[in-house]
Amino acid sequence: MGRYVIRRLLQMIPVFIGTTFIIFAMVHALGDPVAAFFGDKAPDPAAAAQIRQQLGLDNPLIVQYGNYMKGIFSGNLGTAFNGQPVTDLLKIAYPTTLKLALVAFTFEVIIGIGLGVLSGMRRGRLADTGVMMMTLIVISIPTFVIGYVLQYLFGVKWGLADATVPPGAPFQSLLLPGIVLASVSLAYVARLTRTTIAENSKADYVRTAVAKGLPRRRVVTHHLLRNSLIPVITFLGTDLGALMGGALVTERIFNIHGVGYYLYQGIVHQDTSTVVGFVTVLVIVFLLANLLVDLLYAVLDPRIRYA
Amino acid sequence: MGIHATEVTAEAGRGRTADSEDAPLLQVKNLQVEFRTRDGVAKAVNGVNYSVRAGETLAILGESGSGKSVSSQAVMGILDSPPGFVTGGEIVFKGQDLLKLSNEKRRKIRGTQMAMIFQDALSSLNPVHTVGTQLGEMFRVHRGTSKSEAKKKAVELMERVGIPAAKERVNQYPHQFSGGMRQRIMIAMALALEPDLIIADEPTTALDVTVQAQVMELLADLQAEYNMGLILITHDLGVVADVADKIAVMYAGRIVETAPVHELYKRPAHPYTRGLLDSIPRLDQKGQELYAIKGLPPNLLRIPSGCAFNPRCPMAQEICRTEVPPLHAVTEADGAPLEGRGSACHFWKETIHG
Structure with a gap:
């Protein structure tokens, strides 16, 4: 290892x-x-x-x-054109992006897996069809459309949430951007979970668990879910890497001053130091996230061993 | 209350009282199972009757799709439903009809009073839990044992079924065991709470021949030791001969012949059984072409009218196409009764005596 x-x-x-x-x-x-x-x-x-x-x-x-x-x-990522060291920009941008990523990731895990389990266990029924249709719609619509529509409805028309995120990005104001950012991955998580649950519920070891006289709840949690979630967790791990890389579109829509925002500014102004500095850090984050996923995979599935 | 009631009967059953000597441990009466699929209703089991006593081994023999596995899954109560439904009959286990019990009561019987051994131990064991966890789970769930106690019991069980270095291996995963050892773990799991009845669904099919013999021997030993009833489901006539007391041959969801094991081999009373026996390779017929039953097993969505075997039967007459033969009591040519023999063939006399 x-x-x-x-x-x-x-x-x-x-x-x-x-x-x-x-x-x-x-x-x-x-x-x-x-x-x-x-x-x-x-x-x-x-x-x-x-x-x-x-x-x-x-x-x-x-x-x-x-x-x-x-x-x-030597720890110097260069200086942005406005005179700020790129490391300072990163220090400002990263906490916000992390917060947003955390909110989005929580939505993905809870709603994505929840919907997936629900539809996987009730394949062919109304709940399943509903979830399948909803996720298909979410996947088909580009994020910026979902973003602007939800921003208008919740933020402007109904006034239920902040339309833009104020400086400091309190968690409360990140709920709406979080769900927009999570939406597509969430739909994929739900579909993936559904597929693996449906597949594994026919597995021999689930039948064995039933034959052992285990209560249904235990069969589902200890045997069915434990196996079904392995590919889902792998997907979530990779996605967490992507989320931490900031969200150009979502951050623009909701005016969040995170990594995506500064990266966008850098690109527009052809600010080499900023762009390369940010992307360098993102590359490292992504590589590490991938490594973690691979290691986690071995922990979840004892049949996989790295040498 | 439910827990206490089942445990009391479990104890009574283990005591091998006079009661269990008289009444069979398990009696399946006119069992009917069907699968409701998109293409129609497949009648997998059509009125099956059999019984097993404590300490007795019943072999159920049949091809794939004959209903042998489905009928035993119905007994265990692990039929995939939907699409599978028990549509009729009784499953009387220790005096009570299981089909009338609630799901929760049936669950408590599974594992404690009747257990099942599956064919492919690699896929039947959970790949992500250690064998110790999976064995210990029986004690943890049904007996409320502590984790450490359950593990101790798991080690004892593994030693009991002849797994060397059980103490170290208890923390290993199923894929780290060989095929034979895995099947021993399956057996240990079924045996954990000393059930009265074990159903073994082709327990040796996935194993190579030398290991097959070892596993069958182990199963027979344990059965004798605990005086359990054993239902052995197989398509392998060779496996059956040594361990079974009696055989039921199934075809298209019906039992077509029943007999004590050695009598069946000597004098089959159904053309299908005879066909099966004739298709075993024999040393004294070296060089000749091996006999095979012509045709294919019937489509369960469209079972042939009359005797289901008639399209493949060399003895079929007009009556076989129109009338379903009941299970006739088989007798000697002079009419002397033959204990435990039956044949669902219009021409059983000609088959056994002619």
Whole structure:
């Protein structure tokens, strides 16, 4: 197990270098960041050259990348164009994104698995058909449509929730964005749970559990659910990694100043340091989340062993 | 109250009183089971009768789809419902009709008074729990034993069924055991609360031949030791011969022949049984083509009229296509009764004596 973890961590190094370089090159290819800096106005060539020199943008791409990587390993992710260190931006953005991710994840787990179990146990009945239709609708509609519609209905028309999230992002105001962010994954979780429950309820070991004279509740919780949730938890783990990467669309709709918001700002202003810095952290979070999922998988299913 | 009542009868049953000597442990009367599927109603069991006494082994023999597993699942009360429904008959176990009991009462009988051993131990054991947990669960749920006590009992059970190093292996998972050892664990689980009746559904089918013999031997030993009734469901005539006391041969949801085990082998009284026996490879017929019963088992959605075996039967006459043969009492050619023999064939006399 320990060896496996070390091997996986070592594998992350080339992935890490590769992704950061690709992002670096892609942002570079977007165009001249200094021009973007000045907005619609054409920059004074002398001033532009000075800024370029200050930011090291006159060096070849590979040198810029090398300088950037040097900074990363000394804990310096560079400086955003507005003068703030990118690490400071991350410190502001991450707690908000984590809160939002937590809210969304809770919805996914409770509602997603709940609906999945409900429809899996009552296959072919009304409840099952209802859940299947609802999830299909949610999956088919783009998030921004769901987001704006719910924002309008709950936030504006009925006034039941905050239409936008105030600074500091209190949990209460994150409920609506949380459910919007969770909606699609939630639908997938419900469908996945339903499928595995339906499949496993015909399994031989469930029949054995019934033949042992166990109460129905115990058959379901100890035998059926324990097995059925393995693929669901794997999915949830990967999704948690994705949620922690922020939500560009949802954060924009509800004006949440999280990772997605700053990343968007960075992209719009071609702010290389911000974009690469944020994406670098996201890559690490995602890789770690994936590793955790794989390890968790071995804990849940004793038939899987890593060496 | 329910718990006490069942436990009292369980104790009485274990005492092997005069009562249990007279009345059979289990009596299945005119049992009917059907599956309501999208394509129609499949009549899986059509009026089956049999009985098992304490210490007795009944083998139920038949092809896939003959209703042998379904009838025993109905006895255990683990029929998948829907689509399976018991539509008629009685299942009298220790004097009470199980079909009249509430679900909760039947649940309490399962595992404590009657237990089942399944065919494929790998898929029948839960892959994510240790064997110790799964064995101990019997004591934890039915007897309210503590966790540590249950584990101790699990180790004892594993030793009882001949699993070496039980103390270490109790914490292992099913996939870490060999096929034979897994089937021993299945047996241990069925045996845990010393039930009066064990139903073994093809317990050796998934095992290789040498292990088959060991497992059957173990089962027979334990049965003798605890004086349990045993229903052995199989399609393997070889497995049956050594351990069973009597055989019931099933075809298309009916029992077509019953007989004490050795008599059946010597003198079958139904053309289907004869066909089965003739299709066993024999050393003295080396080099000849092996006999096979022609045709396929009937579609349970459309069972042939009359005797269900008539389309495949070499002896079929007009009457076989129109009239369902009852289970005739089989006698010697001179009319002397043969104990425990019956054949559901219009021409049983010709089959056994001709």
